[in-house]
Amino acid sequence: xxxxxxxxxxxxxxxxxxxxxxxxxxxxxxxxxxxxxxxxxxxxxxxxxxxxxxxxxxxxxxxxxxxxxxxxxxxxxxxxxxxxxxxxxxxxxxxxxxxxxxxxxxxxxxxxxxxxxxxxxxxxxxxxxxxxxxxxxxxxxxxxxxxxxxxxxxxxxxxxxxxxxxxxxxxxxxxxxxxxxxxxxxxxxxxxxxxxxxxxxxxxxxxxxxxxxxxxxxxxxxxxxxxxxxxxxxxxxxxxxxxxxxxxxxxxxxxxxxxxxxxxxxxxxxxxxxxxxxxxxxxxxxxxxxxxxxxxxxxxxxxxxxxxxxxxxxxxxxxxxxxxxxxxxxxxxxxxxxxxxxxxxxxxxxxxxxxxxxxxxxxxxxxxxxxxxxxxxxxxxxxxxxxxxxxxxxxxxxxxxxxxxxx
Ligand SMILES: Cc1ncc(COP(=O)(O)O)c(C=O)c1O
Numbered sequence: 001x002x003x004x005x006x007x008x009x010x011x012x013x014x015x016x017x018x019x020x021x022x023x024x025x026x027x028x029x030x031x032x033x034x035x036x037x038x039x040x041x042x043x044x045x046x047x048x049x050x051x052x053x054x055x056x057x058x059x060x061x062x063x064x065x066x067x068x069x070x071x072x073x074x075x076x077x078x079x080x081x082x083x084x085x086x087x088x089x090x091x092x093x094x095x096x097x098x099x100x101x102x103x104x105x106x107x108x109x110x111x112x113x114x115x116x117x118x119x120x121x122x123x124x125x126x127x128x129x130x131x132x133x134x135x136x137x138x139x140x141x142x143x144x145x146x147x148x149x150x151x152x153x154x155x156x157x158x159x160x161x162x163x164x165x166x167x168x169x170x171x172x173x174x175x176x177x178x179x180x181x182x183x184x185x186x187x188x189x190x191x192x193x194x195x196x197x198x199x200x201x202x203x204x205x206x207x208x209x210x211x212x213x214x215x216x217x218x219x220x221x222x223x224x225x226x227x228x229x230x231x232x233x234x235x236x237x238x239x240x241x242x243x244x245x246x247x248x249x250x251x252x253x254x255x256x257x258x259x260x261x262x263x264x265x266x267x268x269x270x271x272x273x274x275x276x277x278x279x280x281x282x283x284x285x286x287x288x289x290x291x292x293x294x295x296x297x298x299x300x301x302x303x304x305x306x307x308x309x310x311x312x313x314x315x316x317x318x319x320x321x322x323x324x325x326x327x328x329x330x331x332x333x334x335x336x337x338x339x340x341x342x343x344x345x346x347x348x349x350x351x352x353x354x355x356x357x358x359x360x361x362x363x364x365x366x367x368x369x370x371x372x373x374x375x376x377x378x379x380x381x382x383x384x385x386x387x388x389x390x391x392x393x394x395x396x397x398x399x400x401x402x403x404x405x406x407x
Pocket of ligand 1: 105106107133147179182183211213247248252257261262
């Protein structure tokens with residue numbers, strides 16, 4: 001008798017391994033077990049409460065009989081997203097044609113290629129910037145596409161120069177991902193940057209996908225980050241969203257990481273394809289989550305408060321980095337700080353910090369292009385940031401971290 005096919009036979013699982021940052025969650029849990037303070041800047045899951053009115057909206061919407069949600073989502077939520085897009089970017093989108101609620105932006109990013117990439121076609125590459133969010137690559141591969149990472153650099157501002165890529169790389173691409181404000185570097189992209197990327201992708205028939213889940217998290221006094229929707233919407237009342245898809249999220253904007261709610265906004269044909277695809281998957285958020293998300297998108301005041309809080313954390317870290325001579329890259333937006341590893345080795349520096357119970361993510365966890373850099377997610381409280389900085393300073397003074405002259 002021949003041996004049965006092994007279970008878990010999809011080679012991608014073996015090849016990709018677990019989700020890279022899951023290791024940090026495990027580590028943080030282990031370190032936290034002894035009850036001593038831990039300064040965890042690794043996972044982008046903030047500690048500020050979800051606004052009370054959002055929680056109330058969810059509670060109020062829990063029905064006596066809870067039925068299957070539809071792929072198209074609640075119209076009220078689609079309208080709320082369209083309303084926010086109009087207020088935030090000055091672009092009018094149609095809630096029925098251009099907007100699709102999603103269960104967070106991660107699943108939307110992962111599933112997007114399933115409706116776009118033909119696994120048997122020559123044109124099945126997915127371009128993304130390395131270092132970057134791993135889900136662009138993973139979504140491409142699980143959909144039968146090819147991952148085509150483009151190395152980003154500090155000199156290039158951690159921006160993906162799509163328009164400068166060789167033509168053969170563009171002709172084989174089905175999707176190109178942009179992500180600003182950028183994870184892990186916090187870099188932003190101006191409107192001209194989006195415009196030139198759009199010219200390049202339209203010329204080559206590539207879907208330009210833009211992950212803008214951090215769109216609302218920026219220094220309060222800075223110009224709010226631009227959107228691909230603005231680049232496509234030269235006529236703001238009737239934007240041409242052909243070949244364009246943008247992912248947004250309630251997670252960071254409204255402190256709703258646990259709710260799992262986001263939205264895709266873009267090309268009506270691509271949105272329609274997602275509506276056809278999604279009942280096969282069954283990822284639609286429950287209606288009570290959608291009601292809470294609608295309340296969150298309708299309100300901007302709580303977002304301004306969250307922005308101020310993240311800004312306060314950023315100021316604490318920036319002052320310390322200045323004092324310690326730590327060099328920043330990117331970091332124009334607020335949610336992440338990206339810094340060059342003192343001594344040059346990101347893993348060694350992360351490990352040394354860990355001995356002082358400070359968890360920073362080594363840049364190489366986000367792709368080979370992140371080597372030599374580290375990411376801080378500004379998730380501890382403002383007080384927690386002060387405590388972490390005090391600990392960090394002590395470690396430098398004790399000459400216990402590589403690559404520093406003593407303070
Ligand atoms: C760049 C980027 N995109 C998307 C996500 C997913 O966010 P969510 O699924 O919570 O909307 C994250 C989460 O950290 C992220 O960093």
